Amino acid sequence: MIEFQHVSKQYSADATALRDVSFTVNKGELVFLAGPSGAGKSTLLKMIAAMERPSSGKVIVNGQDIGKLKAAGVPFLRRNLGLIFQEQRLLADRSILANVMMPLMVTGQPRAQAEQRARAALDKVGLGERANAAPLALSGGEQQRVSIARAIVNRPQIILADEPTANLDRASADRVLDALRAFHSVGVTCLISTHDDHVLAGAARVIHLKQGQLQDAAQAEVAA
Amino acid sequence: MISWFRQHGFALGAALVHLRKAPGSFLFNILVVAIALALPFMGLTLLDNVRPLSEQMSVDPEISLFMKQDVAREQSAALATPLRELMKDAKIIFVPREKALDQLKGKSGLSDVLATLGENPLPDSYIIKLDAFRSAAAGLDVDTLAGQMRTLPGVDTVQIDSAWVKRLAALIGVLKLALLLLAATLGTVVVAVVFNTIRLQVLTQREEILVSKLIGATDTFIHRPFYYTGALLGLCAGGAALGAVALALQPLNKAIAEFARLYASEFQLAPLEPLPMAGLLAVSAALGLAGAVLSVQRHLARLN
Numbered sequence: 001m002i003e004f005q006h007v008s009k010q011y012s013a014d015a016t017a018l019r020d021v022s023f024t025v026n027k028g029e030l031v032f033l034a035g036p037s038g039a040g041k042s043t044l045l046k047m048i049a050a051m052e053r054p055s056s057g058k059v060i061v062n063g064q065d066i067g068k069l070k071a072a073g074v075p076f077l078r079r080n081l082g083l084i085f086q087e088q089r090l091l092a093d094r095s096i097l098a099n100v101m102m103p104l105m106v107t108g109q110p111r112a113q114a115e116q117r118a119r120a121a122l123d124k125v126g127l128g129e130r131a132n133a134a135p136l137a138l139s140g141g142e143q144q145r146v147s148i149a150r151a152i153v154n155r156p157q158i159i160l161a162d163e164p165t166a167n168l169d170r171a172s173a174d175r176v177l178d179a180l181r182a183f184h185s186v187g188v189t190c191l192i193s194t195h196d197d198h199v200l201a202g203a204a205r206v207i208h209l210k211q212g213q214l215q216d217a218a219q220a221e222v223a224a
Numbered sequence: 225m226i227s228w229f230r231q232h233g234f235a236l237g238a239a240l241v242h243l244r245k246a247p248g249s250f251l252f253n254i255l256v257v258a259i260a261l262a263l264p265f266m267g268l269t270l271l272d273n274v275r276p277l278s279e280q281m282s283v284d285p286e287i288s289l290f291m292k293q294d295v296a297r298e299q300s301a302a303l304a305t306p307l308r309e310l311m312k313d314a315k316i317i318f319v320p321r322e323k324a325l326d327q328l329k330g331k332s333g334l335s336d337v338l339a340t341l342g343e344n345p346l347p348d349s350y351i352i353k354l355d356a357f358r359s360a361a362a363g364l365d366v367d368t369l370a371g372q373m374r375t376l377p378g379v380d381t382v383q384i385d386s387a388w389v390k391r392l393a394a395l396i397g398v399l400k401l402a403l404l405l406l407a408a409t410l411g412t413v414v415v416a417v418v419f420n421t422i423r424l425q426v427l428t429q430r431e432e433i434l435v436s437k438l439i440g441a442t443d444t445f446i447h448r449p450f451y452y453t454g455a456l457l458g459l460c461a462g463g464a465a466l467g468a469v470a471l472a473l474q475p476l477n478k479a480i481a482e483f484a485r486l487y488a489s490e491f492q493l494a495p496l497e498p499l500p501m502a503g504l505l506a507v508s509a510a511l512g513l514a515g516a517v518l519s520v521q522r523h524l525a526r527l528n
Contacts, residue, residue, distance in 0.1 A: 049438070072442075079440035089435050093245075103439040105234060108227045150439070 001027045001158065001189050002048055007057035009043055009212075017043040018212045020057070025191060027157075030184040032200055033193040035209035041193035044209070045160045048191070049081055050074045062157065079107060082151030082188075084161035084180075088143045090135035096146045097122065097131040103154040121149040125179050141172025148179050152188070159183060161192040165199055173199065235448035239456060242425065242449065250457070253421050257414050257461035261508055262468045264407035269469055271399060272500070273493045286385045287370055289350040295378040300348035306376055307350060310369060315353040321346045347380060411511055414461070418454045418515025425450060426523040433527055443524070450520045451513055458512020462505045470495050 002025040009018040018040045025031050033041045046052040047059045050066050059066040062080060069077060090099050097118055104114035122128045125145040127138075135143055144164055151159055161180060165173035177199060184190045192199070200206055208215035243250045289307075291300045297320070307316050319327075324346045329338055354366060370382045426433070436446055477492050484491040496504070 051438075075437075075440045075442045075445075077440075078438065081440075083438050089431070089438070091432055091435060102436065106436060106439055106441040106445055108231050108234075110230065154440075 001025055003060040005058040007054045007059055010055045016212055021214055023207055027189055028187050030190045032203045032206045034200055034206050036195055039209040040212040041209055042162050045162050048160055050077055080157045082156040082159040084147050084151050084164050086163040086166045088147045090143055090146055092135055095132045096135055100150045100153050118153055121153040125149045141168050144176050152183055158189045163193055236452050238449040239452035253457055254461045254464055257417050258464035260410040260413045261461055261465035264410055265465050265469045267403040269496055287352040288383045288385050289373055290381040291348045291378050292380040293347050299378050317351045319349045321348050414511045415515040418457055418512045419519040422450050422454055422516045422519035423523050447520045451516050454512040454516025455509045459509040462508025466501055
C-alpha cells in the first residue's frame with residue numbers, strides 16, 4: 001500500500017531531511033513513526049501525501065509513484081488519504097459540521113448527503129451533539145477529534161496523522177488515539193508520527209527515525 | 225452533468241457567502257468599478273443617440289447650383305451639357321423653378337405666405353450628386369468643381385450642401401475613436417480593480433485554500449468561487465453604471481429640450497435598447513472575470 005524505496009530528500013546542500021529510507025506498510029496496518037523533532041517524520045508523511053517529492057528513490061502509494069505523479073493527479077490521490085495535523089487546521093469561520101463536510105463538498109457530493117455523513121463522522125468521534133459549535137469553542141483535544149472526523153468522512157484507505165497528540169493532555173491524547181485505533185480496527189491503514197513514548201506503548205510496529213535515517217531495519221522490513 | 229451544475233452551484237454559493245461576510249468592501253468595489261464603467265457607457269449612449277442623425281443624411285458631396293432669375297428656361301436647361309462634361313459620373317438633376325416652389329410649399333407649410341408673393345421668387349436650379357467623391361481628400365475637388373461652375377454663363381450661386389454633414393460624420397468618427405480609447409483605458413482600470421480585490425480575497429482565504437488542497441480539492445474547484453466573485457463584481461458594477469447613466473439622462477434631457485426647441489426639434493437622449501444593455505452587462509461581467517482569472521492564476525500559483 002505504501003512503499004519507500006531508498007528515498008532521500010534534500011532541501012539544500014546542507015539540509016537533508018531523509019537519507020536512503022526504505023520500508024513498506026501493508027494494507028490495514030497501524031504503524032507508528034517515532035523519533036525526535038527534526039528526524040524527518042513530517043517530511044516522510046508529506047511525501048506520502050505528495051506535498052513533497054523525493055530527491056531520489058521511489059515513494060509508491062496505492063501503486064502510484066509519487067515522484068512521477070502529475071499535479072492534476074495529486075487531488076485524486078489525496079481523496080484516498082485522511083490527513084491529520086498537529087495544529088488541526090480547522091477553519092474558524094464555520095461550524096465544525098461545515099469543516100467536516102468540506103472533503104465531501106470537494107468531491108461534488110450533494111449537500112444533504114454530505115451533511116448526513118459529516119454528522120455520522122462527528123458521532124464516531126463523540127462530537128455529534130456539538131455539530132454546530134465553532135472550532136474555537138472546543139478544547140484542543142476536541143478540535144483534534146474534529147480533524148479526525150474530517151479525515152475519515154471520505155472513507156479514506158490511509159490515514160496519515162502527524163503528531164496528533166502533541167499539545168494535548170494525557171486524557172485527550174488517549175481519546176484521540178482510541179479514535180484512530182477504532183478506524184484501524186475496521187481496516188483503515190494508519191501511519192502516525194509521534195515523539196511521545198506514551199503513545200508507542202503497546203504498538204505492534206514502530207519505525208524509528210533519527211536525523212533522516214531509519215534506526216531499526218528489522219521493524220522497517222517486518223512487513224516487507 | 226448534475227455534478228457539474230452542483231459544483232458551479234457550490235462555487236456561486238461560496239462566492240456569495242464570502243461577499244456577504246464583507247458587504248461594505250464589496251459595495252465599495254462596485255462603486256469604483258461602476259464609476260470607471262459609467263463614462264464609456266455614457267459616451268456610448270450619446271453616440272447611439274447622435275449617430276442616426278448623421279446616418280439619415282447623405283455624406284456624399286451634393287452641390288446646388290442656382291441660375292440667375294432673368295435667365296431663360298432654354299438657357300438653364302442647356303447648362304446640363306457643360307455640367308455633364310465637368311462631372312461625368314455625377315447625378316445631375318434639373319429642378320425648374322415651378323417644381324422648386326411646389327416642393328417648398330409642400331415641405332415648409334408656408335403655402336399661404338408664398339401665395340401672397342404673387343410671383344415665383346425661386347430660380348431654376350440643378351442638384352448635382354457626386355458619388356465618386358467620398359474621401360476627405362476629394363473635398364478639395366468639390367471646391368474646385370464649385371469654382372468652375374460659378375464661371376458658367378447664367379449661374380448665380382453655387383452651394384456645397386453636404387459639407388457640414390461630412391464634418392459631423394468626421395466628428396462622430398473622432399468621437400468613436402476617442403470613446404474606444406477611453407473604454408480600453410477604463411476597461412483596464414476595471415480589470416486592475418478586480419485583480420486587486422481577488423488578490424485580497426486570496427490572502428484572506430489563504431488557510432481555506434491550503435486546507436482545501438490537502439483534502440483533495442482540484443485547482444478548478446478552488447479557483448471557481450473567485451471567478452464567480454470577479455464576474456459578479458463586474459455584473460453588479462455594470463448594472464450600477466447603466467443605472468447611473470439612465471439617471472443622468474433626465475437632467476440632460478431637460479437641458480437638451482430647451483436647446484432643441486430653439487431649432488423646432490424634439491430631440492431627446494434615449495437610454496440604450498435592452499439588447500445593447502445586455503451586451504454591456506456581459507462585457508462588464510467578462511472584464512470582472514478577466515481580472516479574477518489573471519489574479520487567481522498569479523496569486524494561487526504562489527500557494528502551490
